[in-house]
Structure formats: C-alpha cells, structure tokens
Amino acid sequence: MELTDKELAQQILHLAGTDVKRCIQCGRCSAACPAGDKMDYVPSRMVWELVNGHGASLVKADAPWRCLSCFACEQRCPRGVRPAAVMEAVRLTVIRKQGANKLAAESLENYPADMPQQALVAAFRKYNK
Numbered sequence: 001m002e003l004t005d006k007e008l009a010q011q012i013l014h015l016a017g018t019d020v021k022r023c024i025q026c027g028r029c030s031a032a033c034p035a036g037d038k039m040d041y042v043p044s045r046m047v048w049e050l051v052n053g054h055g056a057s058l059v060k061a062d063a064p065w066r067c068l069s070c071f072a073c074e075q076r077c078p079r080g081v082r083p084a085a086v087m088e089a090v091r092l093t094v095i096r097k098q099g100a101n102k103l104a105a106e107s108l109e110n111y112p113a114d115m116p117q118q119a120l121v122a123a124f125r126k127y128n129k
C-alpha cells in the first residue's frame with residue numbers, strides 16, 4: 001500500500017523526532033552546511049518541505065544522501081530544530097521502503113564478543129525504530 005504525501009511526511013516527522021514547526025526559515029542551517037552547495041534541497045528547504053507535508057519530494061531528494069551528518073545545521077539553529085535528524089529520517093524512510101533495514105536479535109550471535117554494547121543498542125534503535 002502506497003502512502004500519501006501527508007502520511008509519508010508524518011512518518012518522517014515521527015522518525016526525526018524534532019519540532020519542525022518551530023523553524024523560522026532564517027537560513028542559518030543552510031549557511032552553515034558544508035555540503036549545502038552540492039544539495040538539491042538545502043537543510044532549511046528540507047525542513048520547509050516537511051512542515052508543508054511534502055513527504056514525496058523529500059524521499060526523491062538527493063540532499064539526504066549528500067548530508068555529512070556534521071550537525072553544523074543543528075548548532076546554528078536559534079530555535080532548536082534539528083535538520084540533520086530530518087535528513088536521517090528521510091534516509092531511513094527510503095531504506096525501509098526497500099525492505100533492507102531490519103536487524104534481527106538472532107543475527108547478533110555472529111558479532112565479536114568485544115563489540116561495545118553501545119554500538120549494538122544504537123544499531124537496534126536505528127534499524128528497528
């Protein structure tokens with residue numbers, strides 16, 4: 001079943017976990033982004049698209065794959081909006097549509113015993129959200 005534009009936007013909002021309606025479109029996030037000149041949608045535009053319920057355009061965008069996850073956008077935001085979380089949420093949404101994002105607990109038997117537990121917990125959070 002294909003999601004509507006608004007449903008897709010709601011799914012991305014849920015995964016991002018940030019209040020995008022706080023965004024005032026000042027552009028500081030986009031100005032701070034070191035990869036902004038290589039993106040089709042700069043961080044402020046990604047947030048704007050999400051605020052306006054345009055989920056389909058976000059999953060088609062190239063910007064989430066160009067994002068360096070450096071969090072410069074989040075550090076510059078005067079309102080506490082997290083554009084990097086939006087980028088990650090869009091990436092997760094695209095990956096999940098492809099069906100390649102689940103991590104089964106049984107698969108952990110093959111991991112080295114000295115692997116940090118924090119890494120395992122982070123993987124479960126990321127792939128089973």
